[in-house]
């Protein structure tokens with residue numbers, strides 16, 4: 001037996017580790033299983049190159065709980081270590097690594113961020129155990145070693161009688177960590193961190209039904225056999241080549257990743273690059289409904305099949321964090337703070353690569369089956385529009401596949417749209433006016449009027465659309481967007497002035513005065529217009545500029561302070577309508593006021609603005625006229 005003192009300068013760093021990593025104790029299991037996996041993979045490599053003259057076989061890693069002795073065991077069949085190697089790798093490497101770690105991250109460890117994803121390695125065992133044993137036998141012909149350390153820098157090392165190759169780590173779980181002796185807890189951790197690790201991991205056994213024999217009697221009772229309970233899939237879809245996978249395989253993997261997600265993904269993107277960085281993965285475009293699973297089922301980041309985090313902020317461009325799937329890369333630095341991550345050149349390249357792949361995929365989906373793409377548009381548009389606004393590269397590429405749907409479900413690209421509307425929707429200054437609606441129901445009458453004039457009306461209803469329109473207008477000088485209810489239909493596209501007014505200027509002024517006695521200027525700005533005599537006599541509109549700025553502010557951006565402004569409405573009164581003349585010529589003040597009130601209420605009704613008490617009074621008044 002030998003005893004010794006581990007060469008650390010900090011007398012007792014265990015309490016420090018516990019303190020700093022309090023919330024992330026659970027990562028110890030991931031670290032130990034990673035070591036076991038590495039040891040097994042190394043053996044595979046050594047046997048394959050003829051360096052290790054032993055049978056590789058079908059090694060597994062076993063995790064075992066011994067409740068009685070309050071121990072947790074992690075057993076592998078990998079390369080193992082000789083006593084000298086334990087001395088070197090554990091006493092020196094692991095411990096000095098831990099010390100270095102502490103020195104470096106003493107301060108940043110307090111930040112929440114990515115702290116849980118450090119590779120603290122073997123040392124992390126002491127976060128949950130007050131004594132750790134290593135029983136290990138090297139693949140080389142050396143005696144097995146037994147190392148014991150109780151958390152102080154002192155250790156003992158003896159020879160062990162272990163005969164099989166590999167390493168067993170025994171954790172004597174500390175009083176304050178007994179949750180790690182619970183089967184459910186360990187199961188949960190294995191599912192979270194080790195679901196796709198490359199070596200099979202056994203945790204207990206399970207019953208498996210034996211196949212029913214041929215000619216089984218009617219009252220045949222299914223027989224069961226006990227088999228290893230393997231908790232992981234060592235060859236997840238992203239580690240395979242796209243050519244090996246069918247659509248069904250991709251869907252199956254989606255279910256494996258998100259067992260609680262019952263909706264199928266719309267499509268997937270297989271990522272695979274090995275220069276200038278290594279990255280594999282599969283991203284899925286989900287159907288984005290308003291449910292909260294969006295929050296829960298996120299993109300998962302792996303490092304060589306070990307789960308790291310599902311917070312991929314900074315690695316995946318923000319607009320794509322709404323997607324699902326996995327990214328696996330050994331090149332993403334995990335032991336650094338978020339701000340560093342954002343400045344890291346490799347990480348930026350990864351983010352650009354993902355953006356480009358997503359754009360390419362969207363383009364090919366559009367080219368290969370436009371009809372199908374159109375059907376999916378409603379479910380993917382928010383991600384795309386967000387990408388157009390936030391990533392210049394994506395915006396450039398998006399012109400190839402972004403669609404502009406009409407209220408009649410016709411889908412145009414921007415180029416097609418310009419061509420389709422250029423004859424009827426060019427104004428007197430040569431600008432192309434794109435008319436759009438944001439809600440088919442509430443803007444129904446406006447949409448109908450615009451369509452009756454032969455205009456195309458787009459349906460742009462996502463929450464960030466006002467920002468997008470603003471950007472499109474900036475990039476296309478000859479293009480201007482206007483919502484159907486921004487003005488009277490005759491004014492949406494200003495053509496040469498050929499308006500003839502029935503009323504003289506004095507009559508128009510007088511009409512305005514009369515209207516203002518009933519309709520105070522604080523609620524509506526009255527705008528008298530000589531329009532087609534068949535057009536609606538009263539119409540409420542919302543000027544484009546103010547409305548858009550307000551919308552932009554409520555979704556971030558726009559003009560400062562605009563969000564607090566009240567809604568702005570105009571009341572367009574058609575001076576060529578019969579109603580305008582009637583109002584003007586009425587001698588009885590009460591009847592005149594009644595008529596104005598009725599016309600205003602009808603206009604409000606069509607904009608969905610007549611509510612509450614006003615609506616009740618309106619309905620009552622109108623029933624009375626039916627008596």
Ligand SMILES: Nc1ncnc2c1ncn2[C@@H]1O[C@H](COP(=O)(O)OP(=O)(O)OP(=O)(O)O)[C@@H](O)[C@H]1O
Nearest residue numbers: 035036039080089090093094119120121122123167
């Ligand atoms: N199960 C094991 N079988 C064989 N060798 C092991 C085993 N566990 C640890 N080792 C050896 O001990 C060394 C130190 O392990 P430790 O986990 O502290 O660091 P690491 O794995 O090198 O790096 P990381 O900090 O990323 O985990 C390993 O590099 C390895 O040589």
